[in-house]
Amino acid sequence: xxxxxxxxxxxxxxxxxxxxxxxxxxxxxxxxxxxxxxxxxxxxxxxxxxxxxxxxxxxxxxxxxxxxxxxxxxxxxxxxxxxxxxxxxxxxxxxxxxxxxxxxxxxxxxxxxxxxxxxxxxxxxxxxxxxxxxxxxxxxxxxxxxxxxxxxxxxxxxxxxxxxxxxxxxxxxxxxxxxxxxxxxxxxxxxxxxxxxxxxxxxxxxxx
Numbered sequence: 001x002x003x004x005x006x007x008x009x010x011x012x013x014x015x016x017x018x019x020x021x022x023x024x025x026x027x028x029x030x031x032x033x034x035x036x037x038x039x040x041x042x043x044x045x046x047x048x049x050x051x052x053x054x055x056x057x058x059x060x061x062x063x064x065x066x067x068x069x070x071x072x073x074x075x076x077x078x079x080x081x082x083x084x085x086x087x088x089x090x091x092x093x094x095x096x097x098x099x100x101x102x103x104x105x106x107x108x109x110x111x112x113x114x115x116x117x118x119x120x121x122x123x124x125x126x127x128x129x130x131x132x133x134x135x136x137x138x139x140x141x142x143x144x145x146x147x148x149x150x151x152x153x154x155x156x157x158x159x160x161x162x163x164x165x166x167x168x169x170x171x172x173x174x175x176x177x178x179x180x181x182x183x184x185x186x187x188x189x190x191x192x193x194x195x196x197x198x199x200x201x202x203x204x205x206x207x208x
Contacts, residue, residue, distance in 0.1 A: 008033055051080040051089065060085065070096050130155055131175035138182025141190070149186030156180025 007026040023032045048066045049059025059066075063083060069075045070092070077093040077100065093099040134156045141149025159176045162168045 007031065047084055049082040050075055050092070051082075053078045067096070070099065075099070130159055131172045131179065134159065134176055134179030135182065136179075138179045138186060141183055141186030146187060146190035146194075149183045149190060152179050152183025153187050154183075156183055 007029060023034055025032050048061055048063045049057055050061075050066060050069070051057045059082070066075070066081065066083075075081070075092050075096075077091065079092040080089045081092050081095050082089050083095060134152050137148040137152035137155070141147075141152055156176055156179050159168060160173070160180060163170065163173045163176065
C-alpha cells in the first residue's frame with residue numbers, strides 16, 4: 001500500500017510504500033519529520049493560485065505558501081492572485097500591499113567622498129606641427145601678401161600661449177617665436193605702408 005505524505009517544511013509530496021515508522025527524511029529539503037505529526041498538524045487547504053504576466057497559472061496552493069513566494073520576490077505587482085477557489089482574480093499588490101513599496105536601495109556611506117572623474121593624463125606635451133607653417137606664413141607676409149602676416153601673427157600667439165600652459169613641447173617654442181615675430185613685423189610694416197600711401201594720396205588731393 002502506498003501512502004502519500006506532505007513534508008511539513010517544504011510541502012513536498014512524498015509517496016511511501018507501507019506504513020512508515022520512525023523519522024522520515026524529506027529528499028527535497030533534507031528535514032526529518034514523523035508520520036504521526038501529519039495528524040497533529042494538518043496541511044493548510046490549497047485554495048490560492050497565482051497567474052504571471054505571461055499567462056501561466058500556478059496553484060492551487062496554501063495561502064501561506066503564496067505569502068512565502070511574495071517574501072521571496074517570486075511574485076511582483078504585475079502578477080494576479082486568487083485567494084479562494086471561486087474568488088475573483090485581483091492584482092497581487094491589492095492582496096499584498098507590500099508589493100507597492102519601491103525596492104530597497106542601499107543609501108551608501110554618506111561620509112564617503114564622491115569619486116571624481118579624473119581626466120585622462122596626457123602622455124606628454126605634444127610637439128607643435130605648426131611651427132614651420134607659422135614661419136612660412138611670416139615669410140610670405142614679408143614678400144607680398146599681408147594676409148599671411150596676419151595669419152602668422154594669430155597662429156603664433158595661440159601656440160605661444162599653449163607653450164606657456166605646457167600643452168606644447170618647449171623644443172618647438174623657438175621656431176614658433178620666429179614665425180610669430182615675422183608675422184608681427186610683416187603686418188606692422190604693411191599697415192604702415194598702407195597708411196602712408198593713403199595719407200600721400202589724401203595730401204596729393206588737397207594740393208590739386
